[in-house]
Amino acid sequence: MKIKLFSYDQLDTFVHRLSGFSKLVCFLLLTTAIMLTYDIRVILAIMVLSYIMIICAKIKFSQIRLMLIYVAIFLIFNFFLTYIFAPEYGCEIYGTRHVLFTIAGPYTVTLEQLFYQITKLLKYLSVIPLGIIFVLTTNPSEFASSLNRAGVSYRICTSLALTLRYFPDVADDYNTISLAQQARGLEMSGKAKMSERFKRIAGILIPLIMTTMDRIDIISNAMDLRGFGKHKKRTWYAARPLGKGDWLAMAVSLFALAASLYVRYFINHSMFYNPFI
Amino acid sequence: MNDDAVIEFRDFGFKYFSQKEPTLHNINLTVHRGEKILIAGPSGCGKSTLGNCINGLIPFAYKGEITGSLKVAGMETKTASLFKLSAKVGTVLQDSDGQFIGLSVGEDIAFALENDMVPQETMKEKVKEIAGIVGMEEQIRQNPHDLSGGQKQRVSLAGVMVEDAGILLFDEPLANLDPKTGKVAIELIDEIAAADRTVIIIEHRLEDVLHRPVDRIVLLNDGRIVMDAPPDEVLASGILKEYGVREPLYLTAARYSGAKITSGMRPASLETFAVGEIKDDLQRWYDANYIRGHQEPGKNLLAVRDLQFSYDGVKPTLQDIDVVIREGEMLSIVGKNGAGKTTLASLMCGFIKPDAGVITMEGKDLAPLSISERAEYIGIVMQNPNQMISKTMIFDEVALGLKIRGMKEEEIKEKVYEVLKICGLYEFRNWPISALSFGQKKRVTIASILVLNPKVLILDEPTAGQDYRHYSEIMEFLRKLNENGQTIILITHDMHLMLEYTTRAIVISDSKKIADQKAFQVLCDSELVEAANLKETSLFELAKKAGISDPLGFVECFIHYDREVREHEN
Secondary structure, three states, rough: OOOOEEEEEOOOOOHOOOOHHHHHHHHHHHHHHHHOOOHHHHHHHHHHHHOOOHHHHHHHHHHHHHHHHHHHHHHHHHHHHHHHHHHOOOHHHHHHOOOOEEEOOOOOEEHHHHHHHHHHHHHHHHHHHHHHHHHHHHHHHHHHHHHHHHHOOOHHHHHHHHHHHHHHHHHHHHHHHHHHHHHHOHHHHHOOOHHHHHHOOOOHHHHHHHHHHHHHHHHHHHHHHEEEEEEOOOOOOOOOOOOOOHHHHHHHHHHHHHHHHHHHHHOOOOOOOOOOO | OOOOEEEEEEEEEEEOOOOOOEEEEEEEEEOOOOOEEEOOOOOOOOOHHHHHHHOHHHHHOEEEEEEEEEOOEEEOOOOOOHHHHHHHHEEEEOOOHHHOOOOOOHHHHHHHHOOOOOOOHHHHHHHHHHHHOOOOEEEEEEEEOHHOOHHHHHHHHHHOOOOOEEEEEOOOOOOOOOOOHHHHHHHHHHHHOOOOOOOEEEEHHHHHHHOOOOOOOEEEEOOEEEEEEEEHHHHOOOOOOOOOOOOOOHHHEEEEEEEOOHHOOOOOOOOOOOOOHHHHHHHHHHHOOOOOOOOOOEEEEEHHHHHEEEOOOOOOOEEEEEEEEEOOOOOOOOEEOOHHHHHHHOEEEEEOOOOOEEEEEEOEEEOOHHHHOOOOOOOEEOOHHHOOOOOOOOHHHHHHHHHHOOOOHHHHHHHHHHHHHHOHHHHHHHOHHHHHOHHHHHHHHHHHHHHHOOOOOOEEEEOOOOHHHHHHHHHHHHHHHHHHEEEEEEOOOOOOHHHHHHEEEEEOOOOOEEEEEEEEHHHHOOHHHHHOOOEEEOOHHHHHHHOOOOOHHHHHHHHHHHHHHHHHOO
């Protein structure tokens, strides 16, 4: 009954074979490239790239279904709220006004606004798959080793890897405790009021903290007994040297960032691409 | 210092800073290179503390005051370091699940090497070699959490062997293993010990450890060594029971028969035990005490019909399960880890929904009820009390379920007090739960379920990790509940428990029910024993060796007799 909201899956694809370090670098470069632009052409290019990567990594829809539902709800809210609070922002940016139709009072739908909002939506839609790829295809231990190589203290790296590694266990504990509470008559199913359910979830926290403390105690003893912290450095069983693929991926990402900046400063002379003039 | 002494305690004592009284007093103990020692004693006797002194967790992780001297591999532990000690002493901790650091078997085995800055290539070779020794070469890329209990322990063992430590310390290696896996684990430890390693096993399941010979048994009680002798002498002396350690069942039977046991009869193992000398005593005792037990079956209470369940929709976890629980019964559900016994309990409680089949209570279908509504009929006590306790005071914890039901203060008080009295917790009613022992916490969780007055009480491994004294305490308490009419289902792989306390056993193996009969019959049937990862009871073997015509009858006779003896004692 493992909870699979996000957990690393061991497969052998091009994306999985990339080092965690280069995946992090690519993620940061590409995200920056998208953050710095509102040019729909650049965004679409990166988006296509990230969806190709999702397919390459053999990520199945069932793995990310839950995550996508949350994301979709967020995006829909975001889309409508952006319109409600600033219905004329698109016209401000692009300096023209092509009215499509009027809803009521000051709320008219303009082509500019629609273009602006779609661009914004696509920005989210291209960043999210990158995050999904990073989380689902990176082996925490290998990632820790590459962070360590990049200069982060190995104590921090190891604890990061352990946190990722124990997350599913703590989630399991949460589940068991919740069932134990329900078996004593606490109603958490649809038959209880929302406010009651929240209050009762809080009641799970005490036992969850207790069992997690137990876990930490055991694991820290086990680590001590096997010589953790003996030297100033450590080696990594899961470490992987950077290969051709890693350099290639980082080069492509760097190029994407450079392209995004080039388009912004030398072609558009602004953050936005304006098709209206 | 003697040349080949690898561990030497001299007038050693230890007191945790957090405690008033010392945990260890005046320990004098020498262990020589290549010896295999069993340290036994009841919970709280200080045996784990003694182990932690050897591996260096004391004084480096657990602070306290040391008196006297302890030398491990020539180093005075007070002034050595945890790293130096851990290179000499490899420790396999009790809970192998909790001590995995790596995401794959290979990575976990390598942890000590990583910390020692061994280059990756050398490391990979070494890991492969050690994995081969413990028979885990094939699984080197798997996630340790997906392994079976026995395999997990092999990985933990490999993780400490990789350092070439001369001393191996096992802290309750059998605690979470079913009997058959435990047997294999003891065999594996024995093989490893043969390679000139010093092995120290801390365990209270004596009969299981003695499946392979040990050189000495060190018996600890209240922080002092009460006996340090070869196993034959310790077992012949008959003092184990006095100190809350269960002696092998065949020996208890021999004592009941009135036979005199001497160390010369080699009682440490049934293989060496001179059964021939006490044959007549056993036959006489059997003839004098044999009665066939009869019990009137009660009316049907909980019925499971044609149940099917699968977690992933592909591999069935339970198939075609039919079970009837009668009123007033105390029965056990047994089977190896992962066979589906806990799943069956989860289905009964409504934690998960069956794919097909019906579960009824007194004829009423339970399917439409939510988990909390089912709590009126079926109560479940989980294995780990920390997963159940959500209040800080005992009274509040037990009252929780009633408060949710909106019962009046007065009524709650009355009911809670009544249950606390039954559970022997009344005098502690205003105590914080944190001040209780594990066994007492367990009773609080039982009380918090009992107060809801369920028709059927399910307990998942109620005595896991408990020593003989606490085991008896919990089980005698459950028996009294049962005698007062409470129907109880025990999910367990403890053979003693099913033999001594339950009349009927349901065996589940590979998702199917393969037997539903008297508990002692299950333990005398080699096929069932094999399928459920159990072990044949040594009583059966003893009866066969003594030439008793009906060995099954002998086992039944022992159970009745033993029950009466226990009732007298309590």
